Amino acid sequence: MNVAVVGATGAVGELMRRVLLERQFPLKSIKFLASEKSAGKQIEFACEKHTVQLIRPEAFAGVQIVLSSTPSSVSKEMSPIAARHGAIVVDNSSAWRMDPQVPLVVPEVNPEELDHIPKGIVANPNCVAIPLCVALKPLQKISRIKRIIISTYQSSSGKGAKGLADFDAQLGPWVRGESVPKPTAHRAQLAGNVVTLDWTLDPNGYTEEENKVINETHKILGDSQIGISPTCVRVPVKISHSESINVEFFEPISVEQAKAALATAPGVILMDELKGEFPQPVHATGSDHTFVGRVRQDPGNINALNLWVVADNLRKGAASNAVQVAEELIRRGIVK
Template identity: 65%
Template sequence: MPSVAVVGATGAVGELMRQVLIERKFPFKRIKFLASPKSAGKTLTFDGTTYPIEPISAEAFDGVDLVLSSTPASISREYSPIAASAGAIVVDNSSAWRMDPDVPLVVPEVNADALLQIRKGIVANPNCSTIQMVVALKPLHDFAGIKRVIVSTYQASSGKGATGLNDLDAQISAIGKGEPVPAHTAHVARLAGNVLAHDWKLGEEGYTEEEWKMIKETRKIMGDETIQVSPTCVRVPVRIGHSEAVNVEFHRPITVQQARELLAKAPGVVLLDNPAQGEVPQPLHCEGQDHTYVGRIRPDHSVPHGLNLWVVADNLRKGAATNAVQIAQELLNRGLLGRR
């Protein structure tokens, strides 16, 4: 059994990583929890046992086989290589390593075999919006070959962490009481009663960093640089659960019924596609769940081989913590831990 360290253990994703480790009964011989200096010295309870919170340091990784890390990218760039040099495999949730050609970017339902080549001792956990989309696209790509994807996201405030949730909750509370809406702190503008199409740092050609992540990460995970991706990422006043309208053009014919059959048996997917009975994916369905929900599958008649999908998942669980723990389970099942 591996020795495990959870880095960023007191953050929103770190807390969920701890919860998912317990839910999935992940085996370990030792476990430790690391966080920033402001949390060091405090304690936390994990599966009925109290543990001290240790500060992140080079020495903290001695004897550790597996690191589950959720920190800002700057911290990851400093400490993930240190942990890897100490012999651990690091499953990193930040954006620091995702596009490094020597670091696998993994969604276990899609490309688990990428774990067979971990050159730097680091495995990257993809962006939350990318994860749920590729889980839904993988079985369809295998069948008909994806040519182009147009995706519009409807992303929850929790994508900004606890401060994002606090922003939205305070604004909704004030509106409900007829009080002045407090100033925003996490988002670029007021979110309650609003939609934000610019809630990320701008990158090249007017696309946000979030949109470029979806373009580049999708190609890397799917192992196909020819896939064209055109994203528009939007923040909406939802607490938990990202939704995506996904339009897909394929190289080969695929019917709605074939897509439903493929998705119904795809790993990690829940097919919820009966709009006449009100059965379509909603953020409320996915909160606290590890699956990716897919529905509203319908033909796109504007191209020869096109489909429209509606895809919803819990951005904190499947979009972050659960996917990281699933990667750890794959590493354990393949006998890759404790060998470096």
């Protein structure tokens, strides 16, 4: 495959490069594109030096698959241009996710959506929605979902390299008991704190992030009737998002049924609390899997279960999911 990585020098772009190598993605050629700030930089990839090129229309000539992780504004402009050059763009921004002509794909959940890509663009979902859907899809196959109540424990790296830099700058002084510098990327002190308004508040009282979880989960699970109630929260963790999920079905699913379905579900690692195991950010970081544990009956509702889900937000929540989408494009013969 002839591949271009757009936004190659950002946190997710860098990880896309690593994941392509780790997963031995079938590459014929690769090029790295970025904005003016990073164009001209040297990058090493598979023991070869590459010069980062400026994102511009001509750069997409001959490219079959574009893996893109740029701000939405850049994607809105450049993704259609790349598609017009004949490439399929797998786009990690939120620019195209809710476009009805753009499939929003988690390969373990709705790969069949890739069979119809009218704009040449596939959207990579939000980093909370991806593990949520990976964990719920095997259960949705057993019974239709009525409601989802989710509270998240999201890591600093959800705000990319600048989030991590902000968090790191706070940590030293906080640990030493000194005054913590004003946050530069997060919206409040994150060291030793918990921040629920770390995103813009929309008029409905939910944050942009929470509304993404609602809308994208509806689209990925293919059921806009599910009542979804999210509370998104940033916690002082560097990488990996955790999710406390209460899911109510139209028909009851026993814990045994749920565990059996999850144990064999693609992309899921089921953890056994009786062995003292439970999903943790420190274990999930570096993995492409979604870790699911603490599967238990809701004591207040016979039709509901509680789950605890953790996944690496930079990998499964972004870079790895995009590369897996590209792999699926090849597997389905959509890109040859």
